[in-house]
Amino acid sequence: MTTREVHLELLLGKSVLDLTGKAIGRIEEVRAEQQGREWIVTEYLIGYAATLERLSAWTIGLKILHLLGAYKIHGSYRVPWDKLDLTDPDKPRLLCSLNDLKLLEP
Template sequence: MKKTLVHFELLLGREVHDSAGKRVGRILSVTAEREGGDCVIREYLLGPAALLRRLGITTLRLVGFKHREPLRVPWDQLDLSDPKKPCLRCRADELPK
């Protein structure tokens, strides 16, 4: 069977829409785990908070920037069949908190 391959670096910054077509946010951070010899994706983190988290910026809080948690999308909720247009398999409010 032919493998479905996706360039990871091109996913970054892509806007994600949910099943209702509503804009959810951009993919700005991705967590992964090592499983034996493999490395597998667990969650996609969306929104500016994901970027700040990735860059380790905490100082902005001092100047009154509200520190929000990034939107977490488990790997099985993101449909990558068209890597240029990633979308959720559910509605944004159905995501596990």
């Protein structure tokens, strides 16, 4: 198995393309688990709700959005590590359809 390093700080904010080349949102957060002495990426959070997750502001952020009239946040996804092609880190691409992804919910 080949391992590859990608600097996470360079991925944050990058627009992710779906299978058709359409942008679905930006990488806002990365989740990882510790395995021994290493940290292994488990999933990428993409979209507006991921921004709230990144800022640890779910509760406050959702209340503010509700006050402004937004009751549901659309287009935020949890992308498993193996469903994101990082061959070109400047243009990450999904390796699956949007229907295969879980929505990011509080």
